[in-house]
Amino acid sequence: MHAGRYAPSPSGDLHLGNLRTGMLAWLFARWSGREFLLRFEDLDAERTVEGAEAQQLEDLHAVGLTFDSQHGHSSIRQSERLSLYTRAIEQLTESGLTFECFCSRKDIREATRAPHATPGVYPGTCRNLSEAERAHRRAERPASLRLRADRDDDGAAPQVSAQDLLLGEITAGVDDFVLQRNDGAPAYNLAVVVDDHLTGVDQVVRADDLAASAPSQAYLRGLLYGTEAASEVVYAHVPLVLNADGRRLAKRDGAVTRSALREQGLKDEALREMLLDSLGLPAGTLAAALESFDPASLPREPWVFRPTDL
Ligand code: GLU
Secondary structure (H helix, E strand, C coil): CCEEEECCCCCCCCEHHHHHHHHHHHHHHHHCCCEEEEEECCCCCCCCCCCHHHHHHHHHHHCCCCCCCECCECCEEHHHCHHHHHHHHHHHHHCCCEEEECCCHHHHHHHCCCCCCCCCCCCCCCCCCCHHHHHHHHCCCCCEEEECCCCCCCCCCCEEEEEECCCEEEEEECCCCEEECCCCCECHHHHHHHHHHHCCECEEEEEHHHHHHHHHHHHHHHHHHCHHHHCCCEEEEECCEECCCCCECCHHHCCCEHHHHHHCCCCHHHHHHHHHHHCCCCCCCHHHHHHHCCHHHCCCCCEECCHHHC
16 A cells, blocks of 8 residues: 555644645645545653544644545554554564663763764763663663664764655664653654554655654664665655744744634635645645646745734
8 A cells, every 4th residue: 555644743733834734745645646644643641632633633624634544444543553662662672773771861962062972863872781780770760762773883873865755865874763762652753663664654744844854764664674664655844834933833823723713714715725825736625736736846945924914
């Protein structure tokens, strides 16, 4: 199967940026003859808001998105798939590809300030702890599990590329990223890779603030599912929606959700057309927009949303 997907986190109402990305994901999938799946990324229990999922689904339908069912389910929920993530982590651990890490964010921040460290890259602090050291550290703080990424003879991280329909080749060094948080929850990168692969997703359209994670995800896919799987996903990282100050649109920017815009009198049809217009596509249904959809003519700059534009 070939599928695209939209994977919101049910942490509240979707805002215009999320809806626009969802619309683009739908357009890319249908344009390329793919199925389109919906996945709720609800592994972060603290951020998950009750009722958000139903509201998000209603909003996505209201702007015209349709989803395909898989195994009789019209969407999947990560919190119901924990055994799949556990199995993937076990598989990596059995191959010697994980290690326990006891660092706090602060420890990592401080370590990467040291000379010769690469800012933001895990410095390898816990990579080679002895069993005795690990036992000692475990008593102080629960461990997260990190991927033991390959290293060349100079200790440099492997350079991995992912193909992006808008950005071209995205290449980055893959460090020892977290697979399981220290509260036991599977980490974002692990769950995404497992879910995309097991549900036949081979096209990922999402906001471009996630572009840097594509090489890590491709690398992990290769480790879990074989070298061919590493390059099975084609990406399209799409520009964000910004507020009038040039910052990433957020709920605090006022009336930026469907329900808030409805209160101001904006009907669903007008909302859909505003989003289509921001993509340079004609007013009308999404099916009609598909006729003129061409990734090469999509705007490459962020869309700046000013409530006064309404
Ligand atoms: N759940 C993520 C978000 O809402 C998207 C993850 C992805 O598309 O890979 O930002």
